[in-house]
Amino acid sequence: MGEVEPGFIQEPEHRPKLHSLQAEKIPVIDLSPISNHAVSDPSSIEGLVKEIGSACKEWGFFQVTNHGVPLSLRQNIEKGSRMFFGQTLEEKRKVRRSEFSPSGYYETEHTKNVRDWKEVFDFLAKDPTLVPLTTDQHDHRLTQWTNTSPPYPPHFRDIIEEYIEEMEKLSFKLMELIALSLGLEAKRFEEFFMKDQTSFLRLNHYPPCPNPHLALGVGRHKDPGALTILSQDEVEGLEVKHKAHEQWIRIKPIPNAYIINLGDIVQVWTNDAFESPEHRVVVNSKKERFSIPFFFFPAQETEVKPLEELINDQNPSKYRTYKWGKFLVHRFNTNFKKHKVGNIQIHDFKTR
Ligand SMILES: O=C(O)CCC(=O)C(=O)O
Ligand SMILES: [Fe+2]
Numbered sequence: 369m370g371e372v373e374p375g376f377i378q379e380p381e382h383r384p385k386l387h388s389l390q391a392e393k394i395p396v397i398d399l400s401p402i403s404n405h406a407v408s409d410p411s412s413i414e415g416l417v418k419e420i421g422s423a424c425k426e427w428g429f430f431q432v433t434n435h436g437v438p439l440s441l442r443q444n445i446e447k448g449s450r451m452f453f454g455q456t457l458e459e460k461r462k463v464r465r466s467e468f469s470p471s472g473y474y475e476t477e478h479t480k481n482v483r484d485w486k487e488v489f490d491f492l493a494k495d496p497t498l499v500p501l502t503t504d505q506h507d508h509r510l511t512q513w514t515n516t517s518p519p520y521p522p523h524f525r526d527i528i529e530e531y532i533e534e535m536e537k538l539s540f541k542l543m544e545l546i547a548l549s550l551g552l553e554a555k556r557f558e559e560f561f562m563k564d565q566t567s568f569l570r571l572n573h574y575p576p577c578p579n580p581h582l583a584l585g586v587g588r589h590k591d592p593g594a595l596t597i598l599s600q601d602e603v604e605g606l607e608v609k610h611k612a613h614e615q616w617i618r619i620k621p622i623p624n625a626y627i628i629n630l631g632d633i634v635q636v637w638t639n640d641a642f643e644s645p646e647h648r649v650v651v652n653s654k655k656e657r658f659s660i661p662f663f664f665f666p667a668q669e670t671e672v673k674p675l676e677e678l679i680n681d682q683n684p685s686k687y688r689t690y691k692w693g694k695f696l697v698h699r700f701n702t703n704f705k706k707h708k709v710g711n712i713q714i715h716d717f718k719t720r
Contacts, residue, residue, distance in 0.1 A: 421549030668693025
């Protein structure tokens with residue numbers, strides 16, 4: 369990626385300030401009380417559940433330490449990602465994603481119709497992943513997405529698969545803590561993910577950018593799934609918008625911690641008690657940056673709507689039900705090409 373061509377340039381109001389506020393305040397939560405076992409005795413983890421609940425309420429964004437993911441596995445995948453992106457464009461394009469499956473390499477993603485300053489490799493957690501064939505609400509046919517294997521570095525696919533298993537384990541634990549923090553049973557969310565989840569892992573590479581004040585690594589957006597577990601390297605760039613102050617805040621990398629953010633599905637399930645935070649990635653002119661988000665997505669047939677237990681006459685449902693699979697396929701189709709209209713958003717299902 370050489371010049372900042374017009375397709376990358378953000379409208380003036382969305383261009384980044386290169387000296388943003390530092391987020392010392394983003395909660396850092398120690399998961400050691402649950403890192404080696406499932407959440408069996410809620411009373412032993414009351415403090416932790418409270419911390420999770422307030423982090424979700426105030427930010428929808430937090431970091432976790434002592435999360436139980438082996439460091440060696442993280443180092444292996446980070447090294448593999450550097451080696452993969454270090455290849456020539458010609459090599460990487462041999463494993464390009466296609467119109468028929470989102471897995472593979474691509475460097476033309478658009479967020480809100482502006483091109484992102486990044487290149488990406490996507491890998492599905494389940495191979496095959498079952499999804500609707502079309503976005504048409506009345507079309508019940510399904511299709512399968514399958515993975516594209518990165519041929520280099522050697523054994524990279526095995527490393528990715530092993531890493532995804534750890535991401536899934538951590539996601540289930542976090543969803544249990546979130547459920548408890550809402551006064552629900554720990555396993556309340558499990559059914560949506562046990563069979564046919566549509567999660568995927570993304571390797572992001574943000575090359576140095578000659579005009580970092582004009583472009584973004586990823587434009588402002590909310591993640592559409594239930595939650596995201598992000599590994600970022602030591603180069604800063606991720607920014608989150610604080611709900612109350614409306615300011616962009618830079619997340620300071622903590623070595624070996626993971627950044628967790630809630631996605632739109634949790635916002636709908638909780639009827640806006642927890643919100644999915646808007647975030648973006650700023651690039652810089654000197655250093656390249658790598659990150660690895662895991663997007664925890666439910667099964668395609670999931671009907672997303674506020675949970676019965678969390679709505680009542682005083683707090684009626686704010687959303688119409690939508691089918692996750694249709695939403696996902698809609699997103700995939702619009703991200704793949706530049707479109708005149710914006711992406712589908714949970715806002716489209718808002719009733720009040
Ligand atoms: O690279 C990052 O720090 C975050 C990337 C991100 O927000 C995304 O891929 O959805
Ligand atoms: Fe994101």
